[in-house]
Each structure stands twice: as C-alpha cells, then as structure tokens.
Amino acid sequence: MKFLIIIPAHNEEDNLPFTLDSLQKQSCKDFKIVVVNDGSTDKTQEVIKKYTDQDSRFKTINLQKSLHQPGSKVVAAFKNGLQTQDLNQFDIICKFDSDIILSENYLQIVADSFVKNPDYGLVGGLLYVEKNGEWVYEGNSNKHHVRGPMKAYRKECFLQMGGLRETLGWDNIDAILLKNLGWKEVVLPDLHVKLIKVKGADYTIKPADYYGRYFYFLGLNRFLTYVAAAKEAAKIKSPSFLFQIISSYEKCKSQNLELKISKDEQIVINQQRWNQFKKKWFKI
Structure with a gap:
C-alpha cells in the first residue's frame, strides 16, 4: 500500500x-x-x-x-x-x-x-x-x-x-x-x-473560549454542550469555568458562525454523543 x-x-x-x-x-x-x-x-x-x-x-x-x-x-x-x-x-x-x-x-x-x-x-x-x-x-x-x-x-x-x-x-x-x-x-x-512539544502551547485562545468554540463547531446542541462544559469545569473544580464555556458557546451561536458540517452530519454527531451520554450515565 x-x-x-x-x-x-x-x-x-x-x-x-x-x-x-x-x-x-x-x-x-x-x-x-x-x-x-x-x-x-x-x-x-x-x-x-x-x-x-x-x-x-x-x-x-x-x-x-x-x-x-x-x-x-x-x-x-x-x-x-x-x-x-x-x-x-x-x-x-x-x-x-x-x-x-x-x-x-x-x-x-x-x-x-x-x-x-x-x-x-x-x-x-x-x-x-x-x-x-x-x-x-x-x-x-x-x-x-x-x-x-x-x-x-x-x-x-x-x-x-x-x-x-x-x-x-x-x-x-x-x-x-x-x-x-x-x-x-x-x-x-x-x-x-x-x-516533541505539548500541543496547544502556542494557541492564543483562552481555555474556556476554546471549549465553547469547540463544542459549537462540533455542532453540539445546547443540552450536550452544557453537559460537556460541566464535565470540563468539574475537572478543575471551577463553576466559573462552566459559565465561561457556555458564554463562549452562546456567543458563537448568536453570531451564527458558519459550520463546516451539514445538517445531517450534525444530527449524526449529536446522536452519537447522546448515545455515549446514555451509556455512561443511564447504562442503556
């Protein structure tokens, strides 16, 4: 090959x-x-x-x-x-x-x-x-x-x-x-x-803004975004981090920034994330 x-x-x-x-x-x-x-x-x-x-x-x-x-x-x-x-x-x-x-x-x-x-x-x-x-x-x-x-x-x-x-x-x-x-x-x-080097070390974007933008461009809906944001905030035990991520996500949403995935692909991504959520928390 x-x-x-x-x-x-x-x-x-x-x-x-x-x-x-x-x-x-x-x-x-x-x-x-x-x-x-x-x-x-x-x-x-x-x-x-x-x-x-x-x-x-x-x-x-x-x-x-x-x-x-x-x-x-x-x-x-x-x-x-x-x-x-x-x-x-x-x-x-x-x-x-x-x-x-x-x-x-x-x-x-x-x-x-x-x-x-x-x-x-x-x-x-x-x-x-x-x-x-x-x-x-x-x-x-x-x-x-x-x-x-x-x-x-x-x-x-x-x-x-x-x-x-x-x-x-x-x-x-x-x-x-x-x-x-x-x-x-x-x-x-x-x-x-x-x-050789740590990834993301040269990014100028702040961590909370990064996660908010990441969840938006991944095409996640609000519920899955808020769950994912809570998970990241829990890792560092910072409630304010949760709200900063959500603020970044909502800012992207209000600006209606262009996504590089289709509507059908968004459905696929959200469904897979939802299935992962159910499997982890509800064992189904």
Whole structure:
C-alpha cells in the first residue's frame, strides 16, 4: 500500500528534522511526503530543502503567513498539500504533525493493519511525551481515538467522509463521520509516537473560549454542550469555568458562525454523543 503523507509545518526548524528523519528511516519505503511550509519565518524552509534535494519522495509547497487558529489553519494547510497530488496513486492518506517521531516500522504496521482488516478506516498509535528524561504516555483519557498528530486514513474512507473539515474539532468530527459510514477507527496501543512539544502551547485562545468554540463547531446542541462544559469545569473544580464555556458557546451561536458540517452530519454527531451520554450515565 502506498502512503501520501501531508505535513503542515509552521516555524518548526527545531522539530521538523526529527519527524522527517524518522520517516526517511521507515522500513516501508513506498510513500510520498508533502511538507506544507505554512508561512514560516524561521529556517523551516531550509530544513525542508535538505530533504527535497536528496530524496525524490519529499516535496514541498510554500504558503503565505496566516493567523494561527486552532483546527482551521492546520487543516487548510493540509488541504493545500493534498491538492498538489493525484489521490488515485495512493492507498493511505496521512495527516502528520511536524513534531513527532515514528518508530522505524510505523508505516509498515499501519499498512499491514489496513490490509488485514478491510473495515479499518482510520489507524494510529498512542502519543508519548518526554518527562524527566523518559517517554511517558501523554495521558489522554480516550485510548480508542486516533489523535490529530498521526492520522492515517484508508483512501476510500477518507473520500467517503468528504476529507477533513477546516474547523475546530476536525479531529473528532472525522472519527464520528467515518464510524457512521461503517468504518472503524483503531488505535494500535503498541505503536508509540513521540510528541516533541505539548500541543496547544502556542494557541492564543483562552481555555474556556476554546471549549465553547469547540463544542459549537462540533455542532453540539445546547443540552450536550452544557453537559460537556460541566464535565470540563468539574475537572478543575471551577463553576466559573462552566459559565465561561457556555458564554463562549452562546456567543458563537448568536453570531451564527458558519459550520463546516451539514445538517445531517450534525444530527449524526449529536446522536452519537447522546448515545455515549446514555451509556455512561443511564447504562442503556
């Protein structure tokens, strides 16, 4: 199976070499990589050039500088890279971050999983971060969700769900939509991915505003949003955080901000969230 790997990169001169080196060392050699230089102002472009000059599997495009908005910016860069390629030539479409390190057999294990399991639509490993000189599990509560830095989609699944949505929450929307289409999202727990920096560290958006906007752009109705907001507030034992999230959500709603999902997809997302809520709290 042939991979198309799109890597958005903005000011990643320190981290990107680790990612590209780990890809160059893969036991599976059948891939093409497009690094999207998303308006970098450091030496990211020079880093990329070292690989494109010596390895024909590495390509790049350069974009103009844009505002850093969680979700939409990275997907926009991804789409720009995707448009430069003929998808008919590939079997697996990957969106990787520019600050991860993959084990040498990562791509081969992913490819084997797709070959052996025709219902697998999205596959990935688990994220690990460095703490006190050791690589430890990042700690996300959902070990069954493939995280944004290391998405690998079967091409047919990717096309059926309409690709990635240029919005906050895209990396949860994809999982919901592909499941509704009958595909499986699978995390391979023995497949470890090293994450060099903490995600979200360079976001300018405040946490409460982030959650409010996230729930809105995910298409959640008021009831499910308020439940999710209460859950986040309970984690930090802050009633005010609950009201700040709700305020952010209601502000988006009053402004009628554009959603990147259809009405039918909103119904699917809310139904799946409602089913999860019932299963957890009412055991039904």
